[in-house]
Amino acid sequence: MREAYHGQLGELADQLATMCRMVGDAMESATRALLDVDLVLAEHVIGEDAKIDDARARCEEDAYSLLALQAPVATDLRKVLSVIHAAESIERMGDLALHVAKAARRRHPQPVLPDSVRGYFAQMGGIAVELARKAERVIRTQDVDLARSIDDEDDAMDDLHRHLFSVIMDKSWEHGVPSAVDITLLSRFYERFGDHAVSVAKRTVFVVTGKMPGYGSATDDL
Amino acid sequence: MREAYHGQLGELADQLATMCRMVGDAMESATRALLDVDLVLAEHVIGEDAKIDDARARCEEDAYSLLALQAPVATDLRKVLSVIHAAESIERMGDLALHVAKAARRRHPQPVLPDSVRGYFAQMGGIAVELARKAERVIRTQDVDLARSIDDEDDAMDDLHRHLFSVIMDKSWEHGVPSAVDITLLSRFYERFGDHAVSVAKRTVFVVTGKMPGYGSATDDL
Numbered sequence: 072m073r074e075a076y077h078g079q080l081g082e083l084a085d086q087l088a089t090m091c092r093m094v095g096d097a098m099e100s101a102t103r104a105l106l107d108v109d110l111v112l113a114e115h116v117i118g119e120d121a122k123i124d125d126a127r128a129r130c131e132e133d134a135y136s137l138l139a140l141q142a143p144v145a146t147d148l149r150k151v152l153s154v155i156h157a158a159e160s161i162e163r164m165g166d167l168a169l170h171v172a173k174a175a176r177r178r179h180p181q182p183v184l185p186d187s188v189r190g191y192f193a194q195m196g197g198i199a200v201e202l203a204r205k206a207e208r209v210i211r212t213q214d215v216d217l218a219r220s221i222d223d224e225d226d227a228m229d230d231l232h233r234h235l236f237s238v239i240m241d242k243s244w245e246h247g248v249p250s251a252v253d254i255t256l257l258s259r260f261y262e263r264f265g266d267h268a269v270s271v272a273k274r275t276v277f278v279v280t281g282k283m284p285g286y287g288s289a290t291d292d293l
Numbered sequence: 294m295r296e297a298y299h300g301q302l303g304e305l306a307d308q309l310a311t312m313c314r315m316v317g318d319a320m321e322s323a324t325r326a327l328l329d330v331d332l333v334l335a336e337h338v339i340g341e342d343a344k345i346d347d348a349r350a351r352c353e354e355d356a357y358s359l360l361a362l363q364a365p366v367a368t369d370l371r372k373v374l375s376v377i378h379a380a381e382s383i384e385r386m387g388d389l390a391l392h393v394a395k396a397a398r399r400r401h402p403q404p405v406l407p408d409s410v411r412g413y414f415a416q417m418g419g420i421a422v423e424l425a426r427k428a429e430r431v432i433r434t435q436d437v438d439l440a441r442s443i444d445d446e447d448d449a450m451d452d453l454h455r456h457l458f459s460v461i462m463d464k465s466w467e468h469g470v471p472s473a474v475d476i477t478l479l480s481r482f483y484e485r486f487g488d489h490a491v492s493v494a495k496r497t498v499f500v501v502t503g504k505m506p507g508y509g510s511a512t513d514d515l
Contacts, residue, residue: 118392135370142364148357152377160379240471249462251470 076141083137083154086130088210090161091271093123095203097168102196104175104220106189107259108182123165130158153274158209160267160274164203167264174257180284183253185246191235195261198228202268209272213279219270228265232258298363305359305376308352312383312434313493317344317425319390320486324418326397327412327479330404338394345387352380372508375496379432382489382496386425389486396479407468413457417483420450431494435501440494450487454480496499 097116104113134155137143143151174183202224205241209218235258238244239251319338326335356377359365365373398407406414424446431440457480460466461473 074300103345135374138374139366140358142366144361144364148361152357152360155374155377156381159381236474244470248466248470248473252458252462252473252477255474256481259481260480 076137076143076147079133079141080135080147080150083130083134083151084210085156086126086133087154087161088207090123090126090130090208091203091210093126094120094161094164094168095200095207097123098171098196098203099200101168101171101175102199103191104172105183106196108175108194109180110176110179113172113175113179114167117176119144120165120169121169123162127158131155134158150278153278157271157274157276164264164267167260167267171257174253179252183257185250188235188238188254191231191238192257192261195228195258198224198231199261199268202210202228202265206271208266209275213275215276215279217269218276219268221272225265225269228262232262269281296361298365298369299357301359301363302369302372305356305373306425308355308377308431309376309383311354312345312348312380313425313429315348315428316383316386316390317422318426319345319387320393320418321422323390323393323397323423325412326394327405328415328418330397332360332398335394335397335401336389339398342387342391345384348380349380349384353363353377356380372500375500379493379496380445382492382499386486389489390484392464392482393479396475402474404515405479407472410460410476413453413460414479414483417450417480418451420446420453421483421486424450424487428490428493431497435497437498437501440498443491443494445493447487450484454484
């Protein structure tokens with residue numbers, strides 16, 4: 072009974088890790104679509120999002136079954152509930168990659184980004200993918216130190232997000248309001264993607280250490 | 294046993310409804326702070342947010358206890374899990390009200406909003422508060438028809454959100470990029486607040502009817 076239970080819990084962790092891989096891939100492709108003005112790639116990301124939603128629904132259903140059949144208590148119960156929360160965050164990461172792809176499609180064949188900010192988005196995209204990959208490894212390895220390092224990487228994302236604001240709000244900005252609005256939203260999508268990756272890692276730390284992660288984020292109001 | 298269980302489930306619903314009341318009040322005050330350039334009111338909203346976070350933590354703990362002690366299955370299990378999801382959405386609504394209040398504080402004593410868009414935000418604020426109030430009533434009454442009407446009201450929010458973009462992106466916009474960036478983010482905060490209210494209502498519909506709500510939102514990529 073307990074063995075079957077732990078096997079099922081391990082399968083749930085596998086599903087979560089696979090979802091992390093999917094949303095990391097989605098954000099990687101969406102960023103390339105954005106930087107390279109690649110409509111085919113943008114459409115690919117948009118078409119694939121339903122698979123992420125399906126994976127989340129399946130993960131949630133399996134977690135429900137486990138709760139109903141095994142009625143875990145204490146730490147085991149919290150582990151299953153953490154899976155349900157993490158699946159929600161990861162699905163949201165997929166939505167944010169989808170938003171980036173849709174922004175690239177909306178302005179096609181025009182590029183969304185002026186050349187002067189392309190470098191920032193290449194960096195934010197790189198960090199976002201790395202955060203998703205690390206969240207995947209944290210889930211697979213339950214490495215608490217690795218989970219903590221995600222926070223530092225997310226700080227780099229927040230710094231880029233803030234710096235982009237100073238760039239577009241500067242008097243020397245010459246690309247007008249529509250471009251600034253696109254950049255504001257895109258930057259926020261990357262920043263929120265990072266926040267969710269941190270939240271997934273914190274949930275995993277909690278599962279391993281039993282210490283509850285804090286709620287909310289100090290930086291997501293920009 | 295079953296009676297105690299239903300009593301506890303009723304208490305959880307009460308807690309959720311009270312949280313809706315709190316975030317509706319927070320958004321009402323944050324909107325007034327924004328429109329009236331009222332720093333004291335903005336600080337009040339910022340100071341109260343911790344209470345919403347606490348209420349969510351308490352609600353989640355109580356839901357965990359209920360799962361651990363009663364080990365509900367089938368529909369009862371789904372109800373408790375819906376409470377956990379709804380509490381997360383409502384706490385996020387509180388964060389979004391907090392972001393509006395922080396935006397008002399950041400620009401003080403300057404108003405964030407040019408006069409030409411104040412009316413739109415007064416409307417979005419009104420709809421946001423109404424959505425939170427309706428979500429509260431849906432939780433208290435389990436009125437499925439009322440829950441469905443929330444979707445229509447959220448459509449009005451999405452229309453305002455889209456219209457604001459056309460206003461700030463128009464060639465006649467004379468308030469510059471920094472103001473457009475503030476408005477872009479603020480408008481998104483209201484729009485997301487509405488999405489979460491819809492999600493809370495959908496979860497409640499599911500609890501009553503047993504039909505699972507859809508994931509994702511078609512409009513949150515703008």
